[in-house]
Amino acid sequence: MSGYEHDGRQSEGHQLHQQELLRSGLRALADRQEQVSVPIGAVLAEGRRQRRIRVFGLAAAVAACTLAAGLLTHPLSTPSARTAPAVAATASTRPSAAATTPRAAATTPAAAALAKRQLDPAGPPAPPAAVRQGQAYAFDWNLQCGTPFLVFAGRTWDLVAPLHLPAGLHGRHGVRSGPPELPGYVTVTGPGSARFDAPGYLAQPVLLRAAPAARSCV
Structure with missing residues (x-):
């Protein structure tokens, strides 16, 4: 190989x-x-x-x-x-209680503004059948006896302080027609107290207190 x-x-x-x-x-x-x-x-x-x-x-x-x-x-x-x-x-x-309860001022004339009154020749206002405390009642104060007291609702009321009457007052039917009268309002304010208001004649109300007994001029 x-x-x-x-x-x-x-x-x-x-x-x-x-x-x-x-x-x-x-x-x-x-x-x-x-x-x-x-x-x-x-x-x-x-x-x-x-x-x-x-x-x-x-x-x-x-x-x-x-x-x-x-x-x-x-x-x-x-x-x-x-x-x-x-x-x-x-x-x-x-509604609140004040809204649902009517106020006395809305219904009581004594709490509202009192208007000046004039003597009515027909006669004095009728005395109230029942007196409500705080309610003003029209009243013509007869000054025949002067101003030591007035008689209202069957009671005699003495003045708390002396009152000086305004000039120009006359009787119901005009000058020399009778004893002078002072038109206004009486309001009983308590069990033994009241006041007399005469808007247009007296600037301030006359404060009164219940007399212990009735009186007269004679």
Whole structure:
């Protein structure tokens, strides 16, 4: 055998050996890939599961934040907050005692502004059947006896202080027609007190007190 043939066979054998090594390496690589394919798949599946868990957790957190923001913006009503407007509305619409109770000033002539009176030629005002305390009654004070007292409602009343009569007083039918009379009002203010008002004639009311006994000019 020549040297060239020996070298050619040796080179061919070397190539076959290299090819066999290459095929063995490929088979080993394939076996290795098959062995590691299962763990890689499991890892990928676990990753997907963890990703889903994170997504669900994020969604729950967003929902919780939205709910909390809604509670802060629109707080829940308490029973007192719900009932307070009703109570306030009832208090505002309920008429007050002052509005429902008539005041004495509206019905009592003594508390109202008294008008100036004139003597009536037909005669003095009729005496009241019953005297109410605080009620002003028209009264013509006959000054025949001067001003020490007046008689009203069956009682004699003394003056608390002296009275200075105004000028120009005359009788019921004019000057020199009789004793002078002073038209005005008598108001009983207490069990033993009264006053006489003569608007247009006297600037101040005349204070009276009940006399212990009846009097006369004679």
